[in-house]
Each structure stands twice: as C-alpha cells, then as structure tokens.
Amino acid sequence: MSIEHVIGLAISGLTVGMIYALIALGYTMVYGVLEFINFAHGEVFTVGGYVMTASLLGLGVSDKTSSVWFWSLLVGSATAAVVATTALGWLVERIAYRPLRGRPRLIPLLSAIGVSIVLQQLILLIFGGAPIVVPTLGITAASVTVFGARVRVLALMIIGISIVLMIALTWLVKGTRIGKAMRATSQDMEAAEMMGINTNRTIAFTFVVGSALAGFGGVLVALYYGSLKYSDGFLYGLKAFTAAVLGGIGNIPGAVLGSLLLGVAENFGVGLDLGFLAWFFVAGLVAGLFVQFIVAPRRRVEHIAVQARTEKYVREVYKIYWFAPYLAVKRVLSPRTDALLSVSSRHAIRLLAGNLLLAAMAGVFFANSTARFAAKWQPVIAFVALVFVLVFRPTGILGEHVAEKV
Amino acid sequence: MDRTTTIVRRVSSLPNWVFVLAALVAAIAVPLLNQVGLVDTAWVRVGIRSMTYVLLALGLNLVMGETGLLNLGYVAFFAVGAYTTALLSSGKFGLQYPFWLLIVLSMLLAMIAGLMVGLPTLRLRGDYLAIVTLAFGEIVRLTAQNMQSVTNGPNGITGIYPPRLVTEGLSERLVSSGAPNWLTDILVINEPIEYYFMVLIFVILTIVLLNNIKKSRIGRAWNALREDELAASSMGINASKLKLLSVVFSAGIGGLAGSLYAYYSTFINPTSFLFMQSVIVVCMVVLGGMGSIPGVVLGAIVLDALPQAIREISSILDTDFETYRMLVFGIIIVLMVMFRPEGLVPNALWRREAHEEDPHELERTRQRLFDLEEGHQDLEV
Numbered sequence: 118m119s120i121e122h123v124i125g126l127a128i129s130g131l132t133v134g135m136i137y138a139l140i141a142l143g144y145t146m147v148y149g150v151l152e153f154i155n156f157a158h159g160e161v162f163t164v165g166g167y168v169m170t171a172s173l174l175g176l177g178v179s180d181k182t183s184s185v186w187f188w189s190l191l192v193g194s195a196t197a198a199v200v201a202t203t204a205l206g207w208l209v210e211r212i213a214y215r216p217l218r219g220r221p222r223l224i225p226l227l228s229a230i231g232v233s234i235v236l237q238q239l240i241l242l243i244f245g246g247a248p249i250v251v252p253t254l255g256i257t258a259a260s261v262t263v264f265g266a267r268v269r270v271l272a273l274m275i276i277g278i279s280i281v282l283m284i285a286l287t288w289l290v291k292g293t294r295i296g297k298a299m300r301a302t303s304q305d306m307e308a309a310e311m312m313g314i315n316t317n318r319t320i321a322f323t324f325v326v327g328s329a330l331a332g333f334g335g336v337l338v339a340l341y342y343g344s345l346k347y348s349d350g351f352l353y354g355l356k357a358f359t360a361a362v363l364g365g366i367g368n369i370p371g372a373v374l375g376s377l378l379l380g381v382a383e384n385f386g387v388g389l390d391l392g393f394l395a396w397f398f399v400a401g402l403v404a405g406l407f408v409q410f411i412v413a414p415r416r417r418v419e420h421i422a423v424q425a426r427t428e429k430y431v432r433e434v435y436k437i438y439w440f441a442p443y444l445a446v447k448r449v450l451s452p453r454t455d456a457l458l459s460v461s462s463r464h465a466i467r468l469l470a471g472n473l474l475l476a477a478m479a480g481v482f483f484a485n486s487t488a489r490f491a492a493k494w495q496p497v498i499a500f501v502a503l504v505f506v507l508v509f510r511p512t513g514i515l516g517e518h519v520a521e522k523v
Numbered sequence: 524m525d526r527t528t529t530i531v532r533r534v535s536s537l538p539n540w541v542f543v544l545a546a547l548v549a550a551i552a553v554p555l556l557n558q559v560g561l562v563d564t565a566w567v568r569v570g571i572r573s574m575t576y577v578l579l580a581l582g583l584n585l586v587m588g589e590t591g592l593l594n595l596g597y598v599a600f601f602a603v604g605a606y607t608t609a610l611l612s613s614g615k616f617g618l619q620y621p622f623w624l625l626i627v628l629s630m631l632l633a634m635i636a637g638l639m640v641g642l643p644t645l646r647l648r649g650d651y652l653a654i655v656t657l658a659f660g661e662i663v664r665l666t667a668q669n670m671q672s673v674t675n676g677p678n679g680i681t682g683i684y685p686p687r688l689v690t691e692g693l694s695e696r697l698v699s700s701g702a703p704n705w706l707t708d709i710l711v712i713n714e715p716i717e718y719y720f721m722v723l724i725f726v727i728l729t730i731v732l733l734n735n736i737k738k739s740r741i742g743r744a745w746n747a748l749r750e751d752e753l754a755a756s757s758m759g760i761n762a763s764k765l766k767l768l769s770v771v772f773s774a775g776i777g778g779l780a781g782s783l784y785a786y787y788s789t790f791i792n793p794t795s796f797l798f799m800q801s802v803i804v805v806c807m808v809v810l811g812g813m814g815s816i817p818g819v820v821l822g823a824i825v826l827d828a829l830p831q832a833i834r835e836i837s838s839i840l841d842t843d844f845e846t847y848r849m850l851v852f853g854i855i856i857v858l859m860v861m862f863r864p865e866g867l868v869p870n871a872l873w874r875r876e877a878h879e880e881d882p883h884e885l886e887r888t889r890q891r892l893f894d895l896e897e898g899h900q901d902l903e904v
Binding site: 125152153154171210213217218220221222223224225226227228230231232233235237238239242352355358359362491493494497499500501503505507508511 | 857
C-alpha cells in the first residue's frame with residue numbers, strides 16, 4: 118500500500134467521476150425542470166459511444182493511420198456522436214414525453230422505461246451483442262507520471278475537458294437568456310409560461326443539452342476503456358442517477374460533486390485494503406458523533422419559539438440527543454411528548470443507528486485489514502451509497518428541502 | 524358504428540361470471556386434454572410458466588396498478604423466494620424443509636426484502652422507489668452470482684426436491700394403512716400435470732385474496748393514493764404506511780411465485796432474474812390494464828403463452844422472434860401508455876372515465892350509484 122497507489126486510484130476515480138458527472142447533469146437538469154426521471158438517458162450515453170466508434174471504423178481508421186490524422190478523425194467522430202445524441206434526445210422528448218406531460222406521474226415514467234428498452238434493443242439488433250471495440254491504435258494508452266503514479270494522458274484530458282464543459286454549462290444556465298428561462302421553468306412552469314417563456318422549447322433545450330453531454334460521456338468511456346457493450350448504458354445511467362441523488366437531485370454543482378465522490382469511492386472501494394478503508398468509516402463516525410452531540414441539538418433548539426425557549430426545555434432537547442436511545446425511545450413512546458421533542462427523538466435514534474452502523478463497519482473492516490473487495494462487487498458500492506443517502510439525507514449533500522408544489 | 528365495436532360491446536357487457544367460468548374451463552381443459560393425449564405435454568409446461576407470470580403480474584399490479592408506484596426490480600422478490608426454497612430444499616446443504624413451511628418462509632423473506640426497499644424510499648416521492656427497486660434487483664442478482672459458496676454463482680442450484688404435501692412419515696403410514704395409490708401419488712408432486720394444478724390453485728387463491736383486498740378499506744385507500752396522494756393524505760390516509768404495506772404485500776406474492784418456480788423447474792441460476800424479467804412483468808401489467816385483475820391475468824397470458832402458441836401453429840415466429848422479443852415488449856409499453864393507458868381490460872374507474880360522454884355507460888353509472896344509495900351493492904372501483 119503505497120501513496121502512489123492511492124494517488125493513481127484517486128485520479129482514475131476522478132476520471133470515472135467526471136464521466137458520471139456528464140451523464141448525471143442530464144438527469145439532474147431534467148429532474149430540476151420536470152421532476153421526471155429520464156430512464157432513457159443511459160441509452161443516449163451508449164448511442165454516443167457507438168456512433169463515435171462506428172464512425173471511426175467507417176472513416177477507415179487502420180493500423181497505418183498516422184497519429185495526427187487519427188486525432189482529427191476522432192474529433193470528427195466525436196462531433197458526429199454528439200450531433201446524433203442531441204437529435205436523439207430531442208426526438209425522444211418530442212415523441213415519447215411531451216404528449217404525456219400533465220398525465221399521472223406513472224405514465225411518463227413507464228414511457229421512459231419503454232423507450233430505454235427500445236433504444237437498447239435497437240443497438241443490440243444493429244451492432245450485435247458482443248462488445249464493440251474502438252480502434253484506438255494504442256494512441257490513447259500513452260501515460261505520464263504524476264506524483265510518482267503512472268496516469269494515462271487520456272485520463273487527464275477527460276478531467277480537463279469535463280471541467281471546461283461544466284464551466285460552459287454553468288455559464289449557459291446562469292448567464293444566458295435560455296438559461297434564465299430554464300431556471301424560471303424549473304421554479305414554476307405555469308408562472309414562467311405567463312411571463313411569456315416558451316416552456317416547451319425550454320424543456321426541449323434541457324433535454325438536448327443533457328443528451329449532448331451524455332453522448333459525449335459515451336465517447337469518453339469508449340475511448341477510455343477501448344470497448345463498449347450495448348447494455349452498458351443501464352449501469353452507467355444507474356450510477357449517474359445515484360450520483361445525482363447523492364449530490365442533491367435538481368442541483369447542478371451537486372451532480373458534479375456526487376459523481377466525483379462516487380467515482381473515487383468506487384475506485385477506493387475495490388482498490389484499497391479493508392484496513393485502509395476502515396479509516397474512512399472512522400472519519401465518518403467522528404463527523405456523525407459531532408452531528409449527534411453538537412450540531413443536531415443546536416439546530417433543533419433554533420426551531421423552538423423564542424417564548425418557549427426556556428433553559429429547562431433546551432436542556433431536555435440536548436438530553437434527548439446525548440442520551441439516545443434511552444431518553445429518545447422513552448420520548449417516542451410517551452403519549453405526552455410534544456411535536457418538537459418527538460421529532461428530535463426520532464432524529465436522535467436515526468443518528469445513533471447511523472453512528473453505530475459506522476462503528477460496526479469500521480470494526481469489521483479493521484478485523485479483516487489485509488483483505489480486499491473483489492472487483493466484481495464494485496457495482497454494489499453505488500447501490501449501497503444510494504440507499505444510504507436516501508435513509509440519512511434524502512435531499513443529498515447540496516440539496517435543499519423542496520416542498521412539493523400544491 | 525362498425526361491426527367490431529358492436530361485437531366488443533356485446534362481449535364486454537356479458538356478466539363477469541361468464542368470463543371467470545370460461546377462464547377456469549380453459550385452465551382445467553389444458554391438462555385434461557393432455558391426459559387423453561390431445562395436447563402435448565409441452566403445453567402443460569407453457570401453462571405452468573404462464574401462470575407463474577400471472578402470479579408475478581398480479582403481485583406487481585398491486586404496487587403499480589392499485590397504488591400507482593413503479594417497481595422496476597420486482598424480479599428481486601421472485602429471486603429471494605426462489606433462492607430461499609432452493610437452498611433449503613436441495614442437495615446443496617442437504618436440507619429438505621417441508622413444502623408448506625418453505626412457501627411461507629419464501630413469502631416472509633421476500634416481504635422483509637420489500638420492507639428493506641420500501642422503508643428508506645416511501646417517505647420520499649414515488650419516483651425514488653422505481654430507481655431503488657431497480658438497484659435492488661441488480662444487487663440481488665449480483666449477490667446470487669458472486670456468492671459462490673452459498674448460491675454456486677452462475678452455475679446455480681440443481682436438484683431441488685419435489686414438494687411433499689405431507690411429511691414422509693405420514694405418507695408411509697398412509698401406504699401401510701392401505702390408502703389408494705393415486706392418493707399417495709399426488710402427495711408428492713413430481714409430474715407436470717400435478718405441478719400445473721398446484722400452481723393453478725395458488726393462482727386462484729391469490730386472485731380471490733387480491734379481489735377482496737381491492738374492495739377492502741386498504742384497497743380503496745391505495746386507489747385514493749394513486750389518484751391523488753395529497754388529497755388522500757388530507758382525508759386521513761397514512762400515505763407512507765399504506766404504500767409500504769402495498770410494497771411488502773406485493774413482495775410476498777413475488778416470493779410465492781419464486782418458491783413455486785424453484786419447485787417446478789428444480790434448477791435456478793442468476794440468469795432467471797435479469798432486469799429484463801422485471802420489464803416483461805411491467806409490460807404485462809401495462810398491456811392488460813393497470814389496476815384490473817382480469818386485465819393483468821390476460822396480459823400475462825397474452826405475452827407469455829401467445830408467442831409460444833403462434834410458434835407451435837406456424838413458423839412465423841421461429842427463432843427470429845427471440846431476438847426481437849424485448850424490442851416488441853418495449854414498443855408495447857410505449858404505445859400502450861401513449862394510446863391506451865387503461866390497458867386491454869380497463870378497471871372500472873378507467874372505464875367510467877373513458878366513457879363519460881357515452882350515454883350507455885352513463886346510464887350504468889347512474890344505475891350503480893342508485894343501487895349504492897339504496898344499499899343494494901357496494902361501490903366497485
């Protein structure tokens with residue numbers, strides 16, 4: 118376990134995280150505007166990778182192709198892929214989602230699942246079930262040494278390009294007219310319409326931007342791993358959605374943060390010894406104890422009306438958090454508990470359960486400190502993270518609590 | 524009005540018991556015709572498989588149709604049931620738990636799995652359930668595939684013992700006390716026709732149970748939640764508790780189907796529990812009609828047995844169809860939700876909504892409301 122190993126894992130984690138972020142942005146933007154999970158988004162990603170590869174093969178890249186010519190063909194193919202996914206995103210929205218807007222929630226969700234299956238099966242029928250191999254000619258395999266760790270140049274390029282794209286997206290959303298329309302539509306579609314915003318066009322634009330980013334993500338994955346399978350979009354889509362929820366769905370910086378965290382967590386999860394991973398749980402436990410004993414009671418006290426904020430009452434709240442579960446359970450069971458104390462009690466019990474879980478995980482991991490998770494368990498990390506987030510902080514890291522519109 | 528509409532109207536205005544009777548006769552006819560040699564045993568097997576799908580579709584309909592939540596990993600509960608049965612009644616650990624105990628145990632464990640999925644998500648918006656169940660389905664499959672020491676990984680578990688309806692000791696006593704041969708024979712279920720009737724009985728029991736739940740207070744609360752969660756909660760319905768109940772209950776039916784599946788296939792491996800299986804069941808519910816029990820049964824039979832039937836009769840659907848199967852299912856889902864979201868056999872509520880202007884339907888509704896006021900009949904929704 119050397120420091121170079123850790124740095125190498127961190128950089129590959131950031132690379133994968135950046136790709137997740139490109140996909141997650143589409144999920145989060147669409148969710149922000151329509152409160153709708155676009156299940157077909159993962160397939161748009163796959164289409165991006167396939168179109169790029171097919172176009173490279175179609176343009177006749179072979180072993181004799183020179184490096185410069187290869188790069189220019191690559192840029193052309195990537196552009197073709199982004200154009201194709203943009204058109205696809207627009208088309209899917211136009212055909213399968215727009216006619217169903219305003220129907221019960223289940224209906225567009227089902228339509229999205231159907232579209233996702235149709236797209237995936239079309240890829241399967243056209244290109245076959247075997248993974249498609251990208252003719253990278255070994256050019257994308259070049260590597261450099263960063264802080265003693267060997268890192269592929271392509272990984273650094275992916276990180277760089279993604280950062281540029283994200284800055285551009287921030288500018289698009291914050292600094293342009295259409296971005297303003299997007300923000301307005303996501304706040305209140307009816308009100309935006311009354312202000313003269315063409316919400317249909319704005320929503321279509323949101324889909325188009327999201328699909329372009331996802332398509333580009335597909336291009337990067339195909340280049341990075343050198344191959345792509347027709348069913349890959351499913352897993353990447355699921356992970357990107359997890360990342361979006363982790364960061365707070367509907368929140369653009371949140372999607373990026375969540376993706377990077379997930380990417381790094383996945384790489385650390387299967388690349389490091391359990392004894393090393395245990396320290397992350399220890400850190401989580403320290404933070405969790407801090408929240409339970411200091412942050413949470415203080416925030417709860419702020420909710421007490423000033424007139425009622427007597428010293429005795431405040432002490433009562435602190436006691437619930439400090440002596441959970443004994444006092445908290447007593448409070449929950451008592452019929453004479455007021456609303457604030459009963460909410461605090463439940464919160465205290467949840468926090469304690471989380472802390473105990475973290476302590477137990479740390480213990481188990483320290484006990485098997487030299488073992489490692491097999492790589493085949495990697496997909497599970499994202500799912501477990503998703504459930505964890507939904508239990509302990511459903512709004513995500515950067516998300517704010519959004520009340521449902523009445 | 525053209526001819527087909529007239530026929531459809533004539534048929535659909537027949538009383539319900541006619542359809543129920545027809546379905547029962549058809550279900551019983553298949554194995555009987557097989558006994559007299561008119562129908563190939565392959566058809567009995569097709570029937571067993573279709574009925575398993577019927578069970579799954581009925582279970583999924585509980586969450587999707589009745590409560591309006593989307594569960595995209597329904598096959599996970601099926602897998603939990605199947606693996607529970609397979610591990611406790613096969614040579615893998617040398618165990619042979621009694622059939623009835625395993626049926627109950629499979630249902631219970633699947634329900635616990637449903638609780639695990641539902642608890643974190645159902646306090647939140649319904650969409651989260653879709654994505655978490657999707658993830659859960661994959662976790663279950665990956666676990667089955669990766670935990671070599673328990674599940675044999677991709678090789679699966681073979682040699683699941685046939686179900687014994689009574690304990691071995693009791694059946695031996697029956698033999699020695701001179702019970703007829705056929706009786707001791709059907710106490711151990713090991714022929715296709717016996718499996719067929721076993722699954723059929725469970726399907727009928729499930730349908731009766733679901734039909735009653737649907738009309739009960741709980742069922743009506745589910746429907747209220749489906750139509751408008753906010754309005755329902757303000758009428759005093761505990762939304763998260765009832766949604767959880769619906770998910771757990773439907774998981775139990777999935778577990779039952781899994782247990783039966785493990786028994787009659789005598790072999791299970793992770794490829795039976797792919798995400799696509801969940802999609803197929805979703806497609807069955809959407810095609811048949813969300814929230815309509817006869818619709819869901821029809822949907823499952825149409826999508827599972829019909830392709831095979833057509834393949835038997837002609838060579839239109841030979842091996843080629845397998846390649847297009849999932850594509851067709853995807854297209855069916857999209858077309859149905861766009862053009863006929865109420866499904867082939869819509870439930871009563873959809874039917875009323877769809878024919879609000881139709882004087883014929885209006886008269887029926889008026890009559891029903893009249894009956895209700897007079898106390899003749901419970902409102903059927």
